[in-house]
Amino acid sequence: MENGFSSPRTDIFPAGLRVLVVDDDLTWLKILEKMLKKCSYEVTTCCLARDALDMLRERKDRFDIVVSDVNMPDMDGFKLLEQVGLEMDLPVIMMSVDGETSRVMKGVQHGACDYLLKPVRMKELRNIWQHVFRKKIHEVKDIEGIEDIQMMRNESDEFDDGYLLSGGDMSSVKKRKDLENREHDDQEFCDHSGVKKARVLWSVDLHQKFVNAVNQIGFDSEYQSSFLFNSLIRRFSTKNEVGPKKILDLMNVPWLTRENVASHLQKYRLYWSRLQKQNESVTSFAGTPDFSSKDPPGSFGLQSSINMHQNNAVNSNFGYSGNKILVEDVGPRIHEGDLEGIVSFLPVAEPKKALRGHVPDPQKTSSSSPMGLTHYLKSMGPDVNYASFKATVPNQHPWSGEASAMQFKQQLKQEHEPYLLLGDGYTHLPLPIPNHIQVHHLMPAPSIYPRTSITERDESGPIEVQPFCTEYRSNHITSLSPVGRTIGSFSVEADRQIIYPQALEAISTITCCDFNQNFVNNLESDQQNLIPGSESALASLQEDLQLFLLQGYGYAENIELQNIEFSDCED
DNA sequence: CTCCGTATCT
DNA sequence: GAGATACGGA
Numbered sequence: 325m326e327n328g329f330s331s332p333r334t335d336i337f338p339a340g341l342r343v344l345v346v347d348d349d350l351t352w353l354k355i356l357e358k359m360l361k362k363c364s365y366e367v368t369t370c371c372l373a374r375d376a377l378d379m380l381r382e383r384k385d386r387f388d389i390v391v392s393d394v395n396m397p398d399m400d401g402f403k404l405l406e407q408v409g410l411e412m413d414l415p416v417i418m419m420s421v422d423g424e425t426s427r428v429m430k431g432v433q434h435g436a437c438d439y440l441l442k443p444v445r446m447k448e449l450r451n452i453w454q455h456v457f458r459k460k461i462h463e464v465k466d467i468e469g470i471e472d473i474q475m476m477r478n479e480s481d482e483f484d485d486g487y488l489l490s491g492g493d494m495s496s497v498k499k500r501k502d503l504e505n506r507e508h509d510d511q512e513f514c515d516h517s518g519v520k521k522a523r524v525l526w527s528v529d530l531h532q533k534f535v536n537a538v539n540q541i542g543f544d545s546e547y548q549s550s551f552l553f554n555s556l557i558r559r560f561s562t563k564n565e566v567g568p569k570k571i572l573d574l575m576n577v578p579w580l581t582r583e584n585v586a587s588h589l590q591k592y593r594l595y596w597s598r599l600q601k602q603n604e605s606v607t608s609f610a611g612t613p614d615f616s617s618k619d620p621p622g623s624f625g626l627q628s629s630i631n632m633h634q635n636n637a638v639n640s641n642f643g644y645s646g647n648k649i650l651v652e653d654v655g656p657r658i659h660e661g662d663l664e665g666i667v668s669f670l671p672v673a674e675p676k677k678a679l680r681g682h683v684p685d686p687q688k689t690s691s692s693s694p695m696g697l698t699h700y701l702k703s704m705g706p707d708v709n710y711a712s713f714k715a716t717v718p719n720q721h722p723w724s725g726e727a728s729a730m731q732f733k734q735q736l737k738q739e740h741e742p743y744l745l746l747g748d749g750y751t752h753l754p755l756p757i758p759n760h761i762q763v764h765h766l767m768p769a770p771s772i773y774p775r776t777s778i779t780e781r782d783e784s785g786p787i788e789v790q791p792f793c794t795e796y797r798s799n800h801i802t803s804l805s806p807v808g809r810t811i812g813s814f815s816v817e818a819d820r821q822i823i824y825p826q827a828l829e830a831i832s833t834i835t836c837c838d839f840n841q842n843f844v845n846n847l848e849s850d851q852q853n854l855i856p857g858s859e860s861a862l863a864s865l866q867e868d869l870q871l872f873l874l875q876g877y878g879y880a881e882n883i884e885l886q887n888i889e890f891s892d893c894e895d
Numbered sequence: 896c897t898c899c900g901t902a903t904c905t
Numbered sequence: 906g907a908g909a910t911a912c913g914g915a
Contacts, residue, residue, distance in 0.1 A: 523907080523908055523909070524907095524908070524909090525907090525908090526907080526908080567898070567899060567900095568898080568899070568900095569897085569898060569899085582898080582899095583908095583909070583910075584908080584909085586898090586899075586900080587907085587908050587909060587910085588907090588908075589900090590900075590901075590902095590908095591906090591907065591908075593900090
């Protein structure tokens with residue numbers, strides 16, 4: 325209750341915010357108290373600055389924020405402000421009847437997080453929690469903070485720490501070094517002067533747009549029709565140089581700048597080259613397929629990804645956050661399982677792990693599941709136990725394939741083309757996403773649905789789960805025989821497929837990217853649909869998403885090639 | 896002058 | 906590590 329910001333009341337925040345109001349004018353004191361209470365805040369009043377200070381000293385964690393008048397007989401409001409800043413580091417809001425600039429400036433310089441003019445309006449008071457929260461997110465960077473951060477995010481698109489979130493995009497929480505108590509350390513005005521250009525957070529969908537644009541540029545008509553049957557060696561178009569400007573234009577994202585794109589492109593290319601290197605060192609023993617190889621070892625099943633493509637687009641709700649995409653299959657109400665697919669892009673996994681291309685041992689995997697989805701699952705349904713099927717995208721493998729392409733590309737130099745040659749032919753390669761993708765399928769726990777997930781896994785035996793990305797490999801397959809893609813291993817999944825972005829539509833050129841694209845698109849639209857409707861559901865979804873996000877990082881660490889993990893998640 | 900790629904900074 | 910910024914070159 326009194327443990328500061330992370331008090332249990334977090335769930336009702338900002339209601340219950342503990343405000344200490346200091347004003348020598350009793351009338352004002354009363355008014356403010358009333359107003360603040362109306363905001364559902366917990367109010368304590370004090371007409372003497374000294375008393376206020378004593379109270380604060382006595383119990384530092386008894387208040388969340390201080391609202392103080394500037395002019396007080398016993399002690400200058402600024403003095404109080406200073407003391408509070410020094411001793412308890414609480415956000416302090418100053419007020420006075422006059423709005424003289426120098427005065428306000430002084431207040432701010434002394435560390436006031438805000439300066440209100442009397443008469444104070446309700447809406448101003450209603451918002452004071454933001455100062456508390458702002459502070460909190462700077463200080464608390466663990467999971468607990470996430471939920472709040474999300475709240476914060478809902479407040480505005482431009483996040484406090486400067487991240488610009490694309491509209492409607494529940495981007496992942498960017499953990500960034502805080503600006504070190506901007507509120508009182510800085511001599512600057514905390515609210516507006518520190519205007520830094522907002523950083524662009526390349527969320528999944530944004531990246532998808534980027535990828536699309538690149539693909540569009542590179543994949544111009546010249547190749548489209550014949551791409552499948554072309555010689556393996558594809559010329560990289562030079563007239564369609566992929567440049568930031570073009571990409572930007574194609575992306576059609578108003579607020580994005582060429583610099584943003586350029587920067588992203590640079591990273592992207594960097595990523596490519598890194599992959600290439602990895603590939604080089606790994607190729608030999610990893611058995612990375614060479615260009616001519618017909619069927620890549622382990623023929624990554626496309627299943628997982630493909631199947632997913634097929635089913636679901638229609639009745640799924642998608643929510644995604646930042647680097648993660650969460651797909652909740654709504655349709656499943658009808659079906660038996662709820663599915664959630666989470667796609668996350670994470671940095672390249674370490675080579676070592678990448679090398680592991682074995683089929684995960686069921687038991688092992690289930691027990692070794694890095695970060696249980698438990699938390700995440702919780703929200704899905706209290707009554708149900710879910711088994712989560714996790715297909716981690718081994719960025720490695722898929723990418724290694726890309727790496728090949730990369731090499732190829734590099735030979736040609738300056739190719740930024742999104743084409744990849746894979747064993748069977750061409751695959752339109754999506755631009756590598758400097759991350760990896762995770763797909764989570766949530767299925768009813770075995771206990772409830774015996775035949776599901778875990779069981780299936782066992783039955784399917786040597787499942788070659790194709791990590792998400794590997795799909796391009798199968799892509800061409802897909803294109804060749806759009807219909808018969810349920811390939812072995814995952815056939816099981818066929819009936820419970822959870823995610824099937826129709827998007828797959830058989831495009832011969834489907835690529836991981838394409839998939840993602842569609843996926844994302846669906847996400848976007850579905851999300852929109854979702855939002856108006858079940859708010860609470862969405863809310864919890866998002867919350868969970870956030871949590872999951874963190875967990876996701878954990879996952880990243882445990883990524884293995886073709887790794888599927890099933891984890892039983894008990895409520 | 897615009898745009899790009901790279902290096903470097905934050 | 907991810908994105909922004911600086912800068913030289915085309």
